[in-house]
Every structure is written in structure tokens, then in C-alpha cells.
Amino acid sequence: MIMSARLFVVTVALAITGLSAPAHANNSRYAAFVVDENTGVVLHSRRSDAERYPASLTKMMTLYMLFEALEAGEIGLNDPIRVSANASNASPSRLGLSAGDTISAENAIRALVVKSANDVAVAVGERLGGGESRFGALMTTRAAELGLTNTTFRNASGLPNSRQTTTARDMARLAIALHRDFPQYFDYFNEESFTWNGRTYHNHNSLVGRVRGVDGLKTGYIRASGFNVVVSAERGDHRLITVIMGGPSAAARDAHAEELIEAAFATLEQRQDTRLFAALSSPRINPVRQQDLIARDVAALHLSEPTEMGSANPPPALQVVLADEDEMRVEPLAPARLDTPSRLPRTEPSLIRGAWSIQVGAYNTADAAHERLAEVAIFSGALDTAQPAARAVTVSGDRLWRARFESLTEHEARLACRELSARDHPCFAVAPGR
Template sequence: MRGWVFALAVALAALLNGQADADTRRYAAFVADSNTGEILHSRLADARRYPASLTKMMTLYLLFEAIEQGELDLADTLTASRIAASQQPSNLNLSAGDTLSVETAIRALIIKSANDVAVIVAEELAGTERAFAVEMTARARELGLSNTTFRNASGLPNSRQVTTARDMARLTLALRRDFPQYMPYFAERSFTYNNRTYRSHNNLVGRVDGVDGMKTGYIRASGFNIATTAQRGDRSLVAVVMGGPTAAYRDSHAEQLLEAAFRSLNNREALIMAAQTLSPRLNPIREQDLLATHIASLDLAQPVAQGDGESLPALRVEISDDLGPPPAIERNPETVARTNAGSWSVQVGAYADAAAAQARLETIRDMSGDRLANAALATPRFATNGRVLYRARFTGVDAANARRVCAQLAAVNESCFAVAPGG
């Protein structure tokens, strides 16, 4: 099949500094290429989490929308109500009747993460915060945030206000796509209101090369969250980390996820060149094994399990093959019948580390729903070209199901081969 594409997952890792461990009940992480939408790392990305002040990105989205529609102007004045002035910190410590401009409100939401200002905006746009939350949720659905529900404009604790890391990445990208003219606000490090200067909670801006936004958040139930964007040359990333045990851990983890993703993208050309040296054409499993060897020989850190709280992301590398399909093999019908009756396997990668192979199996099992629920996870070790590699295989699968799983994964450009008994 001309244009045959397969994906090879490469685990890139290094341990984070510090001794705090992410709480997996709150932790989630997601990294994607902003230009292509390609997922570079995903761990518990669809698990329900509390957004905390990442909520304010949706408040800002609706505020920017109102400005663009002519309902408000940056210079317009907003007034604090009694309800707005009663909001818990973080806030500007406003009193009822205090005023601020729309532009100051934008800075207060982004930089100070002011809860009182979030309520002022909600009341200005919808009359009440509750009505505004309904609008937030409706707009979220239109933007594809299918697992997000808002109950307030600030992110203050509410057990029914939930989201996912993937949805927060979608919202981050929607803000950049729909309102690029307001993105400079997210890169500002401070603002002044009533002769007091407030500094940004986003410590990655100005510290990590290319980071230009977006938002941090914290409540006790959520842990420390961050959604951030970064641009280096023509490469652009979005990264979300949720559930950090400390702000320093969250920042360090987000930074290392971004650095690893950029390194991975920089290595893509080398990986493609390595694939192109594989001639004549090999059978898919053998080729996958050799590619893993090539990748392991690159200047990459020793891999650990993909996506655990202390690891860096794996890159799904797509390598195009314009050489056409491998030649058909004629098989004896009796042999085919015996093979179909046996125990097949599904191989989804080959890795230089058993933990990485195991983590890949867990990720694919989650993607495949019930099809692989009863399959065993195996990481058989083998040697090639003087290196030890580990195949990531689901075993104990019947032939029909193996093919269905691979068809399902191929549809989303994930690497998969159905392996006959004895293969």
C-alpha cells in the first residue's frame, strides 16, 4: 500500500530534580505539536481533574469574544459588586464599588489570577456568575472540550467543576488561534493596579526558551496546574501538567516535558534518515526492531517508563514509505487454518528499555477499549546488532481480533503488527 505509514514510539527520559512525587489521583500531563495537533505525550490526559484557575482561560476567552463583538472596549470601566468583592484569594482585595478597566481586568486574570475580577467579568457579561458558567460550559462544548463542566468563573473549589488535561490543551490552542492579538498579555511578567505591582505566577515565562504563556492554577483538590505554550523557530508546542505536589515540581516537570518534546522534534529528521537506510525492504517487525536500534543509538537519555510522574514524553514518529507494499506471500491453506486457530500476538513497538515497552502496552490498551482487555502484556527480550531490545506485545489474541486492533490503531497512525503464532 503506497504511502504506508507507521508510528514508532520512542521513550525519552531523565529524572526530574527534587524528591516530591506526583499524586496520580490528581496528576495528568499532555503535550502536543500546536501546528499539526500531533500528540507527543499523554498520561491520564482524559482523566477527570479539577481545573483550578485554568478556568480563567475560558473566562478570558468569553471576554475576548465580547470585545471582538463590540460589547466591550479595553478602556471600558468595570465595577465590583458585593459578591465579587467577597471572593477568596487570590484577589485584588477589591471592595464593592471599586472600578477597573477591561484591560486591567485582563491583566488581573492572567497575572494575578484574581478571583474577584473573574466574578466582575462574569456579572458584566451574563448578569450572574451562575449564568456565566452555563455560557462557559456551552462554549466549551463548541470548542471540543467534551469532558469539561464549569460552575464558576474563577476555578475556586466546586466538586462539579471538572476538566481534563487534553481539554485544557484544546482551550489553550483555541485562545491562541482565535485571539492572537491578545497573546502578548500572557507573556507579561507583572502589572500595577492602585499603586501596587503584582507579579505573574507563571514562572516559565522568561525562564524557559520560547515559553510565551498561558496560565497556572491551584486549589487543594487539584494540586498545582499549568497550561503553557512555547515557540522555537517554526515549532510550536502546548503542554499541560496537572496535579503537581508543589509549584516548583509542576514548573520543573512542565519545563522538562517541553525540552524533551523539542529535542524529539529536532531528532525527527535523523530518525527518518535512519529509516531510509533500511534497504532492501524488511518485514515490518524486523524493521521496527532495527529502527529501535537506530533510535537508541542517537544522543538521547536512557528511557524510563513513558508518562509516569517523573519521566519525559515519548514521541510518536511517523515515517513515510514510498516503496510500496511488501510482496505478497503465498501460503498453504492448511497452514493458514492452523495459524488462525493458534494464539496470535499484537506488536506495538520495540524499545531499548523494558519499562518503556510496558508503558507503551498500557497506553495502547487504554486506547483499544475492550479489544485487548483479556490479552496478556509481554515484553520479550531479544538482541540485535549488539544491543538488547524489548518488544511490546499483547499475547493470547485470536487472529481476527489482532487484525481488528491493528486496523483501529492504523486509523490513528499508531504502530501495530498482527503476529502469527511462532512469529
């Protein structure tokens, strides 16, 4: 599980060019998360634990439950799934099944992945759970067992329900579980089209078949969520899971996902001698700048909403702005306990440093980390009273040393990163407890 290992976090610098910029943008639904499935290294995290609506990403859990039933022998790929009147009345996107129709389990899988058919999702939920509401409860229980601790399901489709919520991090966990537990079925996510009753439907995930290495997983859309996508991509020894939630359109969401994928793979390819860099460069921009500009949200104004609910239609007219936001904010924690409380005068509590720190690199020896600390210390006055430290951490079996300046206030940490970044020295501020 992603949270079961100690993770080295690398910030992603990104930009989307050539898009119009309205004067005002509202992007409160946005969240993003990128992780290397094979190593557990988190490459980008943006509001990844904030509550969001999954929309048709819900169908990944419906598929997980269906795959489990197949493996348990409770249903076969060729077995028919009967469509009830309730299922046939599901809101679009749907396959157009009528009450009394049947669809094989295998075609149901394809309809869920490619067409994101809500009528099929309801039928699957009723078949496996005896009713969609009960199936939602079973989904939630199984999700918790998989580590999706911030997710609640109320239906099998992802159609609007105010109590059906998740997070970007949990959706990444689910994607990893699907690939890990059911590799024999994973190719269904890589199918670009699906034909039913003489009509061919094309995968809503435009990255499949277009972006190198992408082999799934799922898109989703309802008005309350914006445009969501979970993407799996494999190149060489690395498999990335990328989650985008709250995109203003399918086109903007997909462009943003592609940016993150390319940037993450570029950084992974640049790693040499087991070194993890403290900053990540997008292929199309200069190295990381100040902390508040590291991650930029994609937002839009006055976009016409598509009528189809549950999954993304072809994109509406695109009107996008890049809006600056605070990077990876967390709730304030109690100040961390100092390793050596006596190192500061007890009679001057105002001098006790903050619990923030900055990271300027991660290296395969402590000496290399200390050398880096000495090299950059002179470039920011905010570091005059900071405590340099090489902190050992194990990442996927590799012993690394994080080069950090500790005992800073938040203001000092952000100021130091601005000053270092202005001189092209990678840096990111580390909140208390991270």
C-alpha cells in the same frame, strides 16, 4: 482540533534529578499532555482524558469569552467592569477590590493572567453573563463548540466546585483555541508582571521569561486538583502546548513542565528527512527503556498546602519522588477484527492473537519500515508469532509508514518492548484501537 486529525503518538522519556524520594507517594491527580500545535502531533499523553479539576485554568475560558466580547464590540478595553459584593467576597487569590469598585477590561485581563484574581473573574462573569452561574453555563456551551467535550464549568474563577471538571487534553484544546482565535490578545499571557494601585504582582507562571520560547499561558491550584499549568512555547516552526495537572508543588510542576518542553523540542529538532522517531529522549537521560518506565510521575508526601486558592503561591518545601506507573493505559476494547480472518485456524480459537501491537519506528517509505522490522525481530522471542506490518498514515500532509508488530497480547507486547529496549532499540506498546 487535536482530535480531528490522525495523530502519531511519541512517548516522552523524562526524569527529574536531585529531588528527595519519600518511601511512599500518592499521585492520583497527575495528568500530562504535550502537543505540537502546528502539526497536531501528540508528543506525550499521560492520563490525558481522565477527569480532573481545572482550578484557575478555568480563567483561560473566562478570558476566551472576554476576548470574544471585545471582538464583538460588546465591551471595550477601556470600559469599566463593576465589582459586586459577591465578587469582592471571592476567596483568594484576589486583587482586593471592594463592592462598587470598577476595573477596566484591559486591567481585568492582566489581573486574570498574572495575578489570577478571583474577584476579577467573578466580576467578569457577572458582566458578560448577567450572573456567574449563568456565565458558567455559557462557558460550558462555548467550550463544547470548541471541542472541549469533557469539560464542565460552574464558575468563572476555578474556585472549588465538585461539578467543575475537565481533562488535560481539553485544556490543550482551549490553549490552542486562544492562540488561534485571538493572536491579537495573546501577548497578555506573556506579561511577567502587573501593577495595580501602586502594587506590582508577578506572574505565577515562572516559566514565562525564564524558559526559552515560553510565552504563556496559565497556572492553577486548589487542594482537590494539585498544581496545574498550561504552557505555550514556540521555537522555530513548532509551538508546543504542554499541560501538567496534579503537581505536588509549584516548583515540582514547573520543573516537570520544563523537562517535557525541552525533551519535546529536542526530538523535534532531531527529526530529519521527514522521519518521526518512535521514542523520545530527554536531554538528560539515555534513550527510551522499557514501556513501564517511559513516563514517570512526579509525586510527593506531606506537603503543606498553600492558603491561597485558585492559583499557585510560592512553593512549599519540596519533597518529591519519581513513581513508576503504567504508561498511557486505556480501557480494554473489544479485540480488533483481523484483516484476514482465515489466516489462523478456526478450529483453534486459543491461537487467535491479541489486539495489541508494538511500534519500533515510523519512516517515510514502506521499505524503510520493513527493513527496521526485519532488523529488530531477532531480538525478542515474544515476536516469533507476531505479524510484521508497515501501516501507512498521513501526518500533517506527510505520508509515513509505522513499523509495527501486530497480533500480540498485552503481555507479549510489553515483554517485547522490554527486550528490545534492553538492547537500546526504541519501542512502545500500542493498546487496541490506537
